[in-house]
Amino acid sequence: MNEFVISSGHAKVVRGASGYLDEVNEARKIVPKVAEYLKDLDCKVHTFDDDTSKTQRDNINTIVKYHNSKSRDLDVSVHFNAGTKETGGTEVLYYGDENIVLAAKVSKAISEVLGIKDRGAKKRTDLGFLKGTAKPAILIEVCFVDTKTNADAYKKNFDKCCKAIAETLSGKKLKDEAKPVEKKNIIHKVQVGAFSDEKNATKLAAELKKKGYSVNIVKG
Structure with a gap:
């Protein structure tokens, strides 16, 4: 109908x-x-x-x-x-x-x-x-x-x-209203440098921490 x-x-x-x-x-x-x-x-x-x-x-x-x-x-x-x-x-x-x-x-x-x-x-x-x-x-x-x-x-x-x-x-169905897309919090990471000597990596990390940066040393 x-x-x-x-x-x-x-x-x-x-x-x-x-x-x-x-x-x-x-x-x-x-x-x-x-x-x-x-x-x-x-x-x-x-x-x-x-x-x-x-x-x-x-x-x-x-x-x-x-x-x-x-x-x-x-x-x-x-x-x-x-x-x-x-x-x-x-x-x-x-x-x-x-x-x-x-x-x-x-x-x-x-x-x-x-x-x-x-x-x-x-x-x-x-x-x-x-x-x-x-x-x-x-x-x-x-x-x-x-x-x-x-x-x-x-x-x-x-x-x-x-x-x-x-x-x-x-005899028909109404379309569901579109649900808003949830925004996800995306974290962007910045790599400062790569060192073969662990002492140099530790030294730079300490300097960055003093300046207020969050620092992680990753071995790979």
Whole structure:
């Protein structure tokens, strides 16, 4: 897959879940970062945030309309979950059975970098986004906003999470940043002279030591 449309869930007025994290705010952080990494992987990306809708129905219709207006291979919606404070976890929702493998891979990739439960791929036939988009689609539930361990793990590993999503969607790997080359301390030695008579060598060494030089006599 080389072309994507990625949107954040809900809207500025039609808010989503909230707790230790705010779903709308965090989804709007993930979308541009994932898009940035996808572009680094030579993919074409369209992104969308809904700033105008006043109702849930309008919100779904607005997002779906934007997705369907673009050329793309896959539609992706970014959300955050709520409701299981004890365990939390990552899950990815899909509609068509052809998307189950990708959904499972994305869920696993996110859960591994965040170190939280992998709830896996889950088929949903009742969601407007998944039913309304004309191309294959997945809806990512990154983690649970009301589970503190999830929120802490997400905040700590935000960048890794975005990289994992981009790499899994594209099937490509981002290049590791070049590590700085460590400079080695190189010692340069200077040979002053060579003597067949050890006394002459010892005499010169003594004179150099008086002047503050470090001197070694090497026999060879």
